[in-house]
Amino acid sequence: MNRNPDKHKMSINPTVLVLPFPAQGHVNPLMTLSEKLVQHGCKVIFVNSDINHKRVVSSMVEQQHSIDESKIKLVSIPDGLGPDDDRHDWGKLCDAIRSTMPSALQKLIEDIHLNGDIRISFIIADFGMAWAFEVGTKFGIKGAMFFPMSATMFALFYNTPKLIDEGIINSDGLILTNKKTIRLSPNMSEMDIGTFFWLHLGDPLNTKGVFVFLGHCLRTLNLAEWWLCNTISELEPGVLNIVPKLLPIGPLLRSNDNTNATTRSMGQFWEEDLSCMNWLDQQPHGSVTYVAFGSITLFNQNQFDELALGLDLTNRPFLWIVRHDNKLTYPSEFQGHEGKLAEWAPQQKVLNHPAIACFVTHCGWNSTMEGLSNGVPLLCWPYIADQIYNKIHICDELKLGVGLNSDENGLVSRWEIKKKLDQLLSDENMRARSIKLKEKLMDNQIDSGQSLKNLNKLVKWLKE
Ligand code: UDP
Numbered sequence: 001m002n003r004n005p006d007k008h009k010m011s012i013n014p015t016v017l018v019l020p021f022p023a024q025g026h027v028n029p030l031m032t033l034s035e036k037l038v039q040h041g042c043k044v045i046f047v048n049s050d051i052n053h054k055r056v057v058s059s060m061v062e063q064q065h066s067i068d069e070s071k072i073k074l075v076s077i078p079d080g081l082g083p084d085d086d087r088h089d090w091g092k093l094c095d096a097i098r099s100t101m102p103s104a105l106q107k108l109i110e111d112i113h114l115n116g117d118i119r120i121s122f123i124i125a126d127f128g129m130a131w132a133f134e135v136g137t138k139f140g141i142k143g144a145m146f147f148p149m150s151a152t153m154f155a156l157f158y159n160t161p162k163l164i165d166e167g168i169i170n171s172d173g174l175i176l177t178n179k180k181t182i183r184l185s186p187n188m189s190e191m192d193i194g195t196f197f198w199l200h201l202g203d204p205l206n207t208k209g210v211f212v213f214l215g216h217c218l219r220t221l222n223l224a225e226w227w228l229c230n231t232i233s234e235l236e237p238g239v240l241n242i243v244p245k246l247l248p249i250g251p252l253l254r255s256n257d258n259t260n261a262t263t264r265s266m267g268q269f270w271e272e273d274l275s276c277m278n279w280l281d282q283q284p285h286g287s288v289t290y291v292a293f294g295s296i297t298l299f300n301q302n303q304f305d306e307l308a309l310g311l312d313l314t315n316r317p318f319l320w321i322v323r324h325d326n327k328l329t330y331p332s333e334f335q336g337h338e339g340k341l342a343e344w345a346p347q348q349k350v351l352n353h354p355a356i357a358c359f360v361t362h363c364g365w366n367s368t369m370e371g372l373s374n375g376v377p378l379l380c381w382p383y384i385a386d387q388i389y390n391k392i393h394i395c396d397e398l399k400l401g402v403g404l405n406s407d408e409n410g411l412v413s414r415w416e417i418k419k420k421l422d423q424l425l426s427d428e429n430m431r432a433r434s435i436k437l438k439e440k441l442m443d444n445q446i447d448s449g450q451s452l453k454n455l456n457k458l459v460k461w462l463k464e
Contacts, residue, residue: 014121014462015043017141019105021128022049022079022087022097024269024295025366026148027056029230030126031267032252033146034072040459044072045120046267047108049079049101051087055269072266077104088296090201091209098131098216105135113139122462125224127154131216133223144226144458149365149386151231151239151246152393153197155184157214158243173198173211187238189397195389202384226458230369232444232451235398235437247454251373251441254348269295270344276319279340283317283355289421290350290376292321293362297383303411305331310417311339316357316425321345351376358424360417363390375438377401377430379420381412400434 018034020026027048034044048056053076079093080100087093112118123143125132133143147154163169168177173196181190198211221227230250233240240246254265264272280288291311293299299307308331311318318339322328330336347367351359351374359371360379368390371378378401380391394401402420404412424430444451 012463013041013043015045015118016122016124016462017045017047017109017120019047019123019125019129019132021126021148022052022093025364026126026128027052027267027269028265028366029148029252030124030146031265032254033124033228033249035254035266036252036455037459037462038071040456042459042462043070043118045112045118046072046074047105048074048076050076051079051083052076052269056267059268059271060264060266075108077101077108088202089206091203091206091213094128094209094213097129098213101129102131102135105132106138109135109139109141124228127157127217127221128213130218130220130224133220137223143224144228145221145224147227147229147246149230150368150390150393151229151236151243151248152184152188152191152389153365153386154227154229154246155188155239155242156191156197157218159184160211160214160218168193169196172208174207175199185238185242187241189238191389192392195392197385197389200384200388226461228454228458230365232441234440235372236393247457248444249451249455249458250444251369251451253370253373253445265346265348268344270323272344272346273342274346276340276342276345276350277353280319280350280353280355285354286357287317288353288355289314289316289318289358289360289379290356291318291360292345292347292367293381293383294364294367295323297362298326299328301328302409304328305334306411306414307417308334308336310412310414310421312336313414313418314338314421316421317355319345319350321347358421360421363387363394365390368394369441372398372400372434372437373441375431375434377424377427377434379404379417379424398433398437400430400437 016037018030020030034046037044078100080096109120120141123132123136123141124146125143127145127147130145136143164171170176175193181192183190198207201210227246228249229246230252231248232250233248312335316338320339320341322341324343348370351370356376359376361367361371363380363382364387378394380394380401380403382388382391391403395403402424404416404420407413443449
């Protein structure tokens with residue numbers, strides 16, 4: 001007989017506190033992971049920053065009634081910045097997070113526990129929120145770190161102390177060596193030093209702040225029992241061997257319920273334009289170029305003009321996502337007859353639609369995983385951070401995409417866009433490779449697949 005019914009109850013439906021770094025590309029995979037935990041009987045308290053919480057809730061206003069708060073409860077804490085501060089000033093954001101969020105999280109957990117009926121039994125925190133494991137330790141709550149970029153990026157971050165010791169970089173992350181490449185392990189391909197994440201954060205002044213922040217994250221990482229990553233071993237051969245604690249659980253995809261075009265995805269900062277799906281239904285199979293650059297990328301007017309006119313030149317249907325914070329005007333010559341424009345799409349559903357032929361992407365890791373999981377070849381147009389390395393990995397190693405060259409003015413011309421799209425769409429070998437990798441990715445999510453086994457292992461552990 002169970003002598004302690006409360007303990008028994010907690011172990012069957014553990015409550016997991018999930019804490020993403022405050023950015024869309026971090027909220028989405030952790031929301032997907034939360035949904036999977038709920039399917040396994042866990043309850044989730046999902047902690048956004050106040051501003052992102054407001055965005056998530058308002059983007060879902062129409063279907064508020066359908067959020068089952070007993071399964072996923074959305075709550076928030078401040079990120080330490082003012083309402084008008086630039087949240088893409090990464091150095092400033094990281095400083096604010098470290099100085100404000102730990103005490104706010106501690107208070108949130110105290111309040112939840114004081115209120116009585118819920119006890120948090122586990123924390124899943126983004127790598128960028130690894131300070132949360134120190135907070136959890138104060139309450140005796142164990143945790144898992146989730147890394148939302150590639151395992152290769154993790155291996156790079158993890159090896160930064162060694163890179164400093166070897167004189168490759170200094171303690172601010174700046175390059176000291178004349179070498180062009182490094183090899184993190186004999187089983188991994190060479191990595192171009194110029195692609196290091198922290199060297200590509202918009203303003204060079206962000207490099208030091210973010211590099212120091214990464215160091216803080218690394219120092220609290222060992223407090224986490226589990227390290228999880230949105231990848232599969234076949235995608236990044238050799239990498240997982242050098243960090244055996246890092247378990248792949250990818251590809252993290254929402255359940256592909258394309259039959260229900262009215263269901264919105266939880267966690268989106270902007271309302272999904274569901275008319276994209278009706279429009280795709282009217283396009284021939286394998287005909288549409290999907291163009292989307294994630295939640296952060298901003299174009300300048302000249303480059304935006306070239307992209308618009310390049311899409312016109314292709315004479316093929318396109319679905320182009322232009323976020324409203326891209327405050328730009330369409331060039332007067334732009335016709336867009338073949339196209340559909342939207343401000344934010346249900347991207348995973350879009351990529352899973354049979355009308356999609358290829359994806360013009362900034363190579364954010366989520367977009368990369370979503371494109372590859374649907375067997376869609378990629379036209380790679382990286383912008384910042386890990387995207388620079390991801391593009392090289394996709395084009396040169398996986399050979400599942402092509403890159404774009406800039407002209408003498410630093411612009412990717414409309415003709416270059418048309419030329420590369422034509423090249424991508426006529427490459428049957430690339431399409432075949434894409435389909436093959438898609439199968440490997442999907443195999444990881446079936447019962448015998450490594451990623452599903454890892455997730456099941458975590459759930460079993462949570463419930464014990
Ligand atoms: N996304 C979306 N609709 C859009 C564009 C993007 O739902 O119109 C989602 C996409 O599915 C992905 C996330 O936004 O999950 C973007 O993450 P990613 O890592 O690709 O890029 P980031 O926004 O971090 O630069």
